[in-house]
Amino acid sequence: MELTKNTTQAMLDGQLELWHTTFAYIKSMALKSALDLRIADAIHHHGGTATLPQIATKIMLHPSKVPCLRRLMRVLTVSGIFGIQHLAGDDDGEHVYGLTPASRLLVGSRNVAPFLTMMLDSIFVSPFLSFGEWMQNELPDQSLFEMKHGQTVWEFADQNPAFGALGNGGMVADSNFVMEIVVKDCGDVFQGVSSLVDVAGGLGGAAQTIAKAFPHVKCSVLDLPHVVADAPASTTVEYIAGDMFESIPPANAVFLKWVLHDWGDTECVKIIKNCKKAIPPKDAGGKVIILDMVVGAGSSSNLKHQETQVLFDIFIMYVNGIERDEQEWKKIIFEAGFSGYKILPVLGVRSIIELYP
Secondary structure, eight states, X not given: OOOOHHHHHHHHHHHHHHHHHHTHHXXXXXXXXXXXXXXXXXXXXXXXXXXXHHHHHHTTOOGGXXXXXXXXXXXXXXXXXXXXXXXXXXXXXXXXXXXXXXXXXXXXXXXXXXXXXXXXXHHHHGGGGGHHHHXXXXXXXXXXXXXXXXXXXXXXXXXXXXXXXXXXXXXXXXXXXXXXXHHHHOGGGGTTOOEEEEETOXXXXXXXXXXXXXXXXEEEEEEOHHHHTTOOSSSSOEEEXXXXXXXXXXXXXXXXXXXXXXXXXXXXXXXXXXXXXXXXXXXXXXXXXXXXXXXXXXXXXXHHXXXXXXXXXXXXXXXXXXXXXXXXXXXXXXXXXXXXXXXXXXXXXXXXXXXXX
């Protein structure tokens, strides 16, 4: 085919698309290095803006690596993690770097850095180097994580305390972040609820946030015995040892935060059938409250929103999990015997789903 100006440009555009996707992992690793070096903390230490020498001094960088830091900051500013502006009156081209809405979430009380550090750890990243090989295997088979590490993520965490602590810290950070928004902006979900059980709620971070925001709601957490054994004592939340696949304690509402995406349809139907047995009828206020992703829900015009949802759906394959679209949610909801549901796409890429018996 003879090359024309249009075909040449199409080829170059195609190459750009392929290169942009190929080198996308560098953007993730640049963020990881910023977390490891605590660059956001360094900028925050200087009041929210800092020059390159100030950052380098705070993170104790060897002077020989300052040019490399400049190049790293260029990536992190182009990608929107940090802001940049020219320092007025400086003829040497010095820049001042600032926190953006994204990097402000890496410092202070709403710090999500532990969650990102967990997601970018080599233990989670390395299984995806064999994604193509895993795709050729027949289901049900080992998860991506099992194929790489020889055991499930939960077994691995039990046997590797440092990784277990990394995982717990990451999930606590994410729970603190999202639950603050839930109780502040989505409190209507808990209207009329007098008792609530948080299923697979771990050490009870979400339940404690709900109990503090709505003191009239009697909150409890159901989790496996070895998890409940480490539960805090000084709290109004009750901890119950059990198995969600066996039964769920009775309550006015059942809460499931980021649980069902770990499981296939058969297991999910079993779990939410047990939820239905635990709550009163709809006219008595019974419901199940799910905090999870609904692929396609939310800002449909935002490409970054869509891409994040489908990327996370691939990520959750590391445990043979799935992020469901509305039709996939509808299938398991009605198969479990519920009469209706409502999706509230109010948490960015995640949603609140209410199920009615």
